[in-house]
Structure formats: C-alpha cells, structure tokens
Amino acid sequence: MSSTSSGQSAGQLETRGIEPVPEGECNGHPLQLFWVWFAANISILGLPLGATLVAFRGLAIWQAIIVAILGAAGSFAVVGIISIAGRRGRAPSLTLSRAIFGVRGNIGPTLVSLMSRLGWETVNTTTAAFVLLSLCSILFGSPVEAKSAPVLTLIFIAIFVLLTLAVSGLGHATLLVIQKWATYVFGALNILVGGFLCATIDWSAVFNATPAPLSAMIIGVGTMAAGTGIGWANAGADMSRYQHRSVKAARLVTSAAFGAGIPLVLLITLGGLLSVGNNDLASATDPIIAIRDMLPTWMAVPYLITAFGGLLLSNNLSVYSAGLTTLTLGLKVKRVHAVIVDIVAIFAGSIYFMLIADSFYGPFITFISLLAVP
Template sequence: MRASRFPAGPPPAETALSIERLGAEPVPVDRRHGRPWSLFTLWFGANVQFATLSVGALSTAVFGLDLVPAVCAIALGTLLSSALVGLFSTRGPLTGVLQLIQARGPFGRLGNLPSAAFTVVNGVGWCVVDTLLGTFILREVAGVGFTTALVIMAVAQLSLAMVGYRMIHYVERGLAVLLVIVFVVVSVYGFGQAHAEAPSEPYAGSVAAFLLVVAVTAARVLGWSAYASDYSRYLPATSPPRRVFLAAGGGTALAGGWIGALGAAIGTAGAVDNPSSLVSDLLPEALGTVVLLSLLLSTLASTVIDLYSGAMAALVAGFPLPRWVSVLVVGSLGTALSWYAGHGDFARQLQDFLLMTGYWLAPWGAVLIVAYWVRERHSYGLTKLFDARHRFGWGLPSVLLALVVEIPFMNQSLYTGPIAAAHPAAGPLGLFVGFAVSGLSYAALTAWRATPATAPEAPTPNTATAAVE
C-alpha cells in the first residue's frame, strides 16, 4: 500500500481561488466544511439560467401547449426530478464520495463503467447546450463572430471549473442573488406580454404535448441527479439528511419551476430558433442588453457544474489524469462539439438530447433509489464501494432491460419506435416505464440476497486514502 497522499497534521487552508486537490477519493472528515444551506444557493443558481428558460419555451413555442397546461406540465416534471436531486444529495455527507462512486454499490466497479461513460457524455452534452446559449448571447451583445464568442465562453468556463469545488459554490452563491433580480425583471415583461394560447397547434394532440413537456422537463433536471452528491460530499457527516434534501431539492424545484414557467410564457409569443431573441425582443434595448449580459453569466453557473462532474466521471472511469487536466479535456471536447452543433437546428437538437439523457438516467436513478432507500439492508459501505473484487452488480442488467423496454417508446429525429409512431401520446411515457421496469427488476434480482445491513462509513483522515489504494 502506498503512503497516504494527505500530509500529516491539519489540512492546508483553502480559499475559493485554491485549486482543489482531491479527485475521486473520499473526502476526509477533517476537510469537511459548510452547511446544507449552501446546496440551496448552488442548485438555485444552477437552475436560474438561460437553459431552463429555453426548455420552458419549448413547451409552448414548439410543442404547442397553451400556457396553463404548459406551466402545470413543467411544475410536475420539475418536482419529480428535483426530488431525486435532493434524495441523492443526502448520501454525500454520509460517505464523502462522488455520486458515481456510490453507484458502484448496485452496479459494481466494472458494471459502473457505462454509467461513468454516460455521465461524461451528459456533462459534455450540457456543456454544449449552455456554451451555445452563452455564445449566442455574446455574439449578439458584443457583435463578434460565432467562433470568437465560442472561444471566449470556453476560456471563462474552463477557468472556473479547473479551480474546483469551493470556487463553484462561491460563484453559484453570488450569481443566485444577481439572477433572481434579473429574472424578476424578465418575469414582469414575460408574464405581462404572455398569451393564454400557444402560437401553434399542440404536437400530436394536447395529451401527447403535455406528456412530452413533463418528460423533457424531468430529463433536464435528471441530468443534475447524476452529480448530486458531488456537491454535498464536503459537508460534515453530521449534516441532517432532511435539511440536505430540502436545500438541494428545494433550490432545484423552486428555480426550475419559476424559470421554466417564465420560458413557457415567453414562448407563447416567439420561437426558439435564435435563443437570445427570447429576451432581446421582449425588453427595451438598453435593459435587454443588461439582462442578456446577466444571462451570459447564468450559462457559466450551469456549465461549470457539468464540466466539473463530467471530469470527475472520467476519473471514476479510471483515466489516470489530474482533476484539472480532466476538466480541460472534457471542456475542450464540449467546445469542439459546440462549434458543430451551433450550425444546426437548436430546438430539435435540444429536444433530442434531453430525451436521450432521460432514457438512461431514469432507469439508473431507479436502481439507486431501490438500492439505498427501498432495500436499505443492502446498503453499501465505503469499503465495498472501493473493493476491486466487487466487479458487477445487478444494477447494469436492470438498466439494460429498461432500455430495451424503452426502445418502442423512443421518438427521436433518427429513430421513432413503433409505439411512439402508432400512439404519439404514449411516446413520452418511455422514461417513466423505464424507471419502473428498472426499479422493479433490481428489487426482484436482489430479493434473494441475505446481505446484512451495512451503515455508510464516513472516511477518517487516516483511512480515506487507504480505501482507494
């Protein structure tokens, strides 16, 4: 066993500008800090942003729902998925490890590799979405070309994400205050100029459109659930789980519901072919510029989270890179894909991306819920999560089965399943069917095990590194 990588004695003082030293290993107890309230400001700031507004606008401008049912669908989808963000966040203080490390329990070390790969894809994909939104704004405000604006966005995002955990929390806390003020102003204009009816006919009927909005909205927030514990693992192990749940889930739900509804209101009077026009066409010119600059910052609030956790997922997958180098690699890939995607149909690409991520994340989340909350006697301690002999679990077969069941429901630009083609209203149900099939499958496959209950083990200063050797 190699010597501990942590120095003896008290840990060195860290500030918001200090580059985070830890990678995928557990956070020792003497490096724990903060309060659950910090999760509220982090997730509120991450969801009070332009991407949430754009997804909300899809409900009326693209899917054709009238305003009231659109708001109801957005609220339902946001609440369902925000509960998962809150629930998964409670595991962070208990174990001090990343969300993907916790998934090793039901999936196994090797069985977890597809989850790690998908999380990298999810982080890169959301990096593309938010980078494009920021690039569109910067291009309009500064009058620069697309490529120049893209490079400026990439440098700003990478600089924040490479510093790490503390910087992200500080940025989100500050932006949460600024963006609340900005979106209050936008709300006055947006809801004031909204129409009760959508500008187009509902997609394949009102029922299909309603379910599609629920699915797309839930998929947007489900993307955060794959990282939830990444931002709570530094909290003290004594942090009350209820407060952690309410802070993380509440911040996500409150911001997501508000900004999503605002997007639906704005979408009743416009299109989303050019996202920046959602706001610039709504406000007086001078005020519109100020708001667009603030929204530009909001894309940073979201992207740094995706870059940070996408980079962490690469480390969990086994790439022997320093954390900051992993951030640079993931961010560079996201920037390259942003350049390509920026020349396509943004609304359609966003819809396809949201649904595709949901097809995996819904079954994956169901396995974690059953493993850690429904069948608590099968809970996995810290030693098990880092045990190289624990190669496979029943999580991956359960998710793969759910994916097979979801195929007939899929409705993408490249593929439409038979159920979605024959009954468009049933297509969006694929995410929820996959969630149910995966959860029930995992419960059935693990029912025969008589594993004794294992309480989560909080790492100590001397044993945290030993777990990963």
C-alpha cells in the same frame, strides 16, 4: 478569501479527486447546496420549457404551474435523495455506484453520463458564444452569424470556456462562493428582464384558456423532469460529499428541491404565460433571439448579459462534475487536468458546430436527449 466547508479558501486549488473526503474536512451545510442548485438553474433558457407546456401540450397556466412543481422541483428532490449517498460515502455519485455495478460494470453508465454532460456543456458554450455575437453586433455592428465572423466566434468560445475553467478548475470551495454571489447578481437581472416580459403577456387569453386533459399533464411532468432534474441526478453526490455527517437527509433533499425548484418554477411559469396564444417562443430554433425580440430595444444588452451569466453558472457546476466523472472512468490524472480535458472537448465541439456544421440545435439536442434515456 473566505473559508468554505472543505477547509479550503475560494481561489485555492482543490487537489482531491474521487477518493473519499476525510471526516475532518466535511463541514458543509445544506444552505451551500441550495445556492449551488439555484445558480445552476437560473438560466433564462428555462422559459422555452414552460412555452412547450402551453403551446404544444395545451395546458392552462395553473396546470403548467403544477407540472413545473412536480416535474422540475420533484425531479430535483431525486437529486437531493442521491445527495444523501454523497454525505455518507464521501465520494462522487458515479464513484459510489461502483459498489452496485462493479468497477467494470460501472464504465457503461459512467460513459453515458459523461457523454450527456459534455453534450449539454457544448450546448451551453455554443449558445453563450451566440449570445456574445449578438451583444457585439448591437454594440459594435459586427456580424451576428458565426461563419461571417470566425475569429470573433473563436474568441467568444474561448472566453466562455476559460471563465468556466477558472471556477470548475479551482474546484469545490471556489464553486460554492461564486455560485452564491453570482446568483444575487444574475437573479436580479432575471427579475428585471422578467418584469419587462410580463408586459407582453395576453392576460385575457391566460384567464380564458381551456384546461388540458390529465394525460397531457402527466406527459408534461415527464418532459419537465427529463429537461431538468433527471439530467443532474448523476451529480447529486458530487457536491454533497463535503457535507457534515450530522446534516439530516431531509435537509439535503429540501436544499436541492427548493434550490433548483424556485428559479425553475418561476421561469417555466413565465414561459407558459408568454406562450398563451403565441407559439413563437415554443417553436423558435433560437430561443435567445426569440426572447430578445419580445423586449424593448434598450433592454437587449442587459438581457443578453443575463442569458450569458445563467449559461455560465450552469456550466460551472456541470464541468466540475464532468471532471470527476472522467476520473471515474480510470483516467490517471489530477482532477484539474481532467477538467481541462473536458474543456478541450467542449471547445472542439463548439468550433465544429458553429463554424463547420450546417446546423446545430436540432440534431445535437436530439442526440443528447437520446443519451438521457439510458
């Protein structure tokens, strides 16, 4: 396997926790981070974000594009700014923040960050399991409802968390390689799916749409930032701690802003285009099914594979960061064991929300959205 910036090879276990990275192992370059952020934001779930801008905010498509650039790419520029601290301090974001809050004072923001991270990872895992249930229903005629197929649901949850563990558990070197090459595969699938979705756009309604007031755009920028870069801001230094000291700060900011901004702006724009004159996607309780219904029947399988891949790429980075955050709270275990602790929590949460609770998306997304405030 190829060697990466940390001096390790992909497939080799990263044993370092939150202690500073030695200077001799810091050989990273910004293009690596570009692919990491690109992969983490290639999920087709970016489409509902754009749908809300048009359906609920009333933005014209040119306004939605501006909002996507300012809100999504702009908020990831903030992630890039925080990455500068990782290059200088050689440690994860929430470890470096001890210098500001103190070890005890740092527990509060670290705990909130970990809860938010675990919440979104549970959303990813649950959604991915629903995707696999839907895929299995198409291919083999099995039930699509989780409670109607509990054993299958448990298997699908296990598949997703084990795939996440395989990458996040091995660590930094493996993450860099997997995120880069998987981006090519799932990026191509996203383009294929997006091409078919474009055929459903009402172009006459798009060109005749009335622009919304400036206030709606400002609110939209805040909504996009909260749903994209702000949630990743506390992980900015987690990957950049392996960057070479000679890397310029501007290149770190650019790699995050463009790496995440390119897929997000494209997906948000497409989501907005799909919602001109049609509120189905914006109001759907299950956006995965809503998007699938817009596609030809034969496209359902590649679409669901695309959705699963995007969720997995996002989860890889999130769980890696959550493992470092867990160590920052003071848990005296190895990094890989901290990742396993987080994986177990995600597995248990997904089982509860899929097989025990009456509903999931509405109340749970409200909960983790509230966590984003502090």
